[in-house]
Structure formats: C-alpha cells, structure tokens
Amino acid sequence: MPTKWTQGELEASVAAYMEMRRNELNGVEYSKQAYYRDLSNRFDRSAKAFEYRMQNISYVFSIMGRRWINGLPPAKNVGINVARDIENIINRLEKRRDAPVASFEVEVANIRKKKDRLPPRGNEKPSAIDVTTTRFMRSAEVVAWVLDLANGTCECCGKQAPFMRDHGTPFLEVHHLKRLADGGSDTISNAIAICPNCHRELHYGADKDQRRLVMYDLLERLVE
Ligand SMILES: [Zn+2]
Ligand SMILES: [Zn+2]
Structure with a gap:
C-alpha cells in the first residue's frame, strides 16, 4: 500500500x-x-x-x-x-x-x-485575495528596440500582429527565449516580439522546445 x-x-x-x-x-x-x-x-x-x-x-x-x-x-x-x-x-x-x-x-x-456534469452556478460575487508575486525589473529600452525591429510583424510566425491596440499600435508581446527565472538575460539577443498565439505556444505548446530552437536559426541577433 x-x-x-x-x-x-x-x-x-x-x-x-x-x-x-x-x-x-x-x-x-x-x-x-x-x-x-x-x-x-x-x-x-x-x-x-x-x-x-x-x-x-x-x-x-x-x-x-x-x-x-x-x-x-x-x-x-x-x-x-x-x-x-x-x-x-x-x-x-x-x-x-x-x-x-x-x-x-x-x-x-x-x-x-467527470461525466454528466450540470452547469455550475458560479459566484455572483467572487471573493478576492491578495497575492504577492516577484517580477524581474525589465528594460523598457530592450522592449522598445525589439518592438521597433518587429515593426508590427510577429518574429515567430511572420504574420502581422493580430489586431491593433485601441490607441493604434500593433499588438505584439515581448518574450525572453531563455526565461529570466532560468538565468536568461534581459537583452535584445534573448528577446523577441511575437503575436499572442506564438507567445502562448512558446510557453505552453507541445512543441515549445522545438519552436524555441527554430527562433535561433530565424533571427541572427539571438544568442542561445
Ligand atoms: Zn506569431
Ligand atoms: Zn514569455
């Protein structure tokens, strides 16, 4: 047992x-x-x-x-x-x-x-809790530089940003190929500007390791 x-x-x-x-x-x-x-x-x-x-x-x-x-x-x-x-x-x-x-x-x-579930009632008034989290101090210079390089096109899939922000700039997100939590650097040789789909996939996708490696071949500025 x-x-x-x-x-x-x-x-x-x-x-x-x-x-x-x-x-x-x-x-x-x-x-x-x-x-x-x-x-x-x-x-x-x-x-x-x-x-x-x-x-x-x-x-x-x-x-x-x-x-x-x-x-x-x-x-x-x-x-x-x-x-x-x-x-x-x-x-x-x-x-x-x-x-x-x-x-x-x-x-x-x-x-x-579980099978045969009934629709849940949910909460009319969900309760809230405070959570303390740690985050890295990221460089705005690096984000700005990488977004400029991408110029509205996802550096991963090559497609245009999927939508414009309501204030008129293309929506892309900056991702660190080697995570800061894993000792990755906050530099333009470790950061890419990508669409939200590619971003989620690089974090959660079944092929995330493969996709990550492809990025190093795709973009010369990246250093593993
Ligand atoms: Zn993409
Ligand atoms: Zn990310």
Missing part, C-alpha cells in the same frame, strides 16, 4: 529535480538514475517511485509555462494539494513567487474528467 508522501520527501524530490533541470539548462552532464538512487537511499521508496514523482514535477512546471526536463514527460495524475505543495517548493527554492496556478489547473482538469 503506497504511503502518503511526506513534505520532506517532496522537498527533496523537487530540489533534485531543480538541480537536474539546472544542469540541463547549463549543458552540464548528469545521471538521472544517480539522483533517483540517492533519493531512494535517503527515503523508503524505490528509485522508480522517485522517477515517477519527477514526472509529476514536470507537469507542474508545464502548467507554470516553464521548461521541464527532457525525458521526464509530464505525468498528470497528481492531487490538487501535492500540485500546490510542489509549486510552493519551486517558488521557495527559486526565492521568487509567481501567482499560483498549479492547484487551480489540476482542479479544472479533474472536474473535466
């Missing part, structure tokens, strides 16, 4: 995941199996169990619109509370905080699995 994961087990798993992820982002060679074995020695679970847990952590990274580790495709069967815990641990280890998304997305996915 599988026992409930303790906070300590979860924290050690997320810490190991983030170390492996950092290695991968920095092109440092490492062995996933060695990490699982080490965890398995510290706690009373098999290396396989930890490997599977890693795929749950990939799922949380994917919900957060972040890159997950190659070879650890997201596994979706994670409970709402565990998803929330994993996201909190990631935030704590990165010493920063995005608005929480993981537990809500997992809840939505769980509800959608």
Whole structure:
C-alpha cells in the first residue's frame, strides 16, 4: 500500500529535480538514475517511485509555462494539494513567487474528467485575495528596440500582429527565449516580439522546445 508522501520527501524530490533541470539548462552532464538512487537511499521508496514523482514535477512546471526536463514527460495524475505543495517548493527554492496556478489547473482538469456534469452556478460575487508575486525589473529600452525591429510583424510566425491596440499600435508581446527565472538575460539577443498565439505556444505548446530552437536559426541577433 503506497504511503502518503511526506513534505520532506517532496522537498527533496523537487530540489533534485531543480538541480537536474539546472544542469540541463547549463549543458552540464548528469545521471538521472544517480539522483533517483540517492533519493531512494535517503527515503523508503524505490528509485522508480522517485522517477515517477519527477514526472509529476514536470507537469507542474508545464502548467507554470516553464521548461521541464527532457525525458521526464509530464505525468498528470497528481492531487490538487501535492500540485500546490510542489509549486510552493519551486517558488521557495527559486526565492521568487509567481501567482499560483498549479492547484487551480489540476482542479479544472479533474472536474473535466467527470461525466454528466450540470452547469455550475458560479459566484455572483467572487471573493478576492491578495497575492504577492516577484517580477524581474525589465528594460523598457530592450522592449522598445525589439518592438521597433518587429515593426508590427510577429518574429515567430511572420504574420502581422493580430489586431491593433485601441490607441493604434500593433499588438505584439515581448518574450525572453531563455526565461529570466532560468538565468536568461534581459537583452535584445534573448528577446523577441511575437503575436499572442506564438507567445502562448512558446510557453505552453507541445512543441515549445522545438519552436524555441527554430527562433535561433530565424533571427541572427539571438544568442542561445
Ligand atoms: Zn506569431
Ligand atoms: Zn514569455
């Protein structure tokens, strides 16, 4: 009978995941199996169990619109509370905080699995909470420069901005190919001006890694 994961087990798993992820982002060679074995020695679970847990952590990274580790495709069967815990641990280890998304997305996915649902009543007066988030101080110069270069055309798909803002400029968004949270620089060699569809896809799309790599071939100013 599988026992409930303790906070300590979860924290050690997320810490190991983030170390492996950092290695991968920095092109440092490492062995996933060695990490699982080490965890398995510290706690009373098999290396396989930890490997599977890693795929749950990939799922949380994917919900957060972040890159997950190659070879650890997201596994979706994670409970709402565990998803929330994993996201909190990631935030704590990165010493920063995005608005929480993981537990809500997992809840939505769980509800959608249920058949024969009645239309929900929703809330006439939804309650509000304050959330504290961390953000990077971005350079307006960089955004202005990249928007000028794009000149109203998405640098990813090559199509015109999908609409004009109500004050008359084309709507494009500036995205960092290597995320600032992953140590990416806020420079024109790491920033692109793209349409909202391409932007969402680069964060959440099934082919986001492939699409990201294509950008480096497409635009000479970009440096990986
Ligand atoms: Zn586009
Ligand atoms: Zn972005």
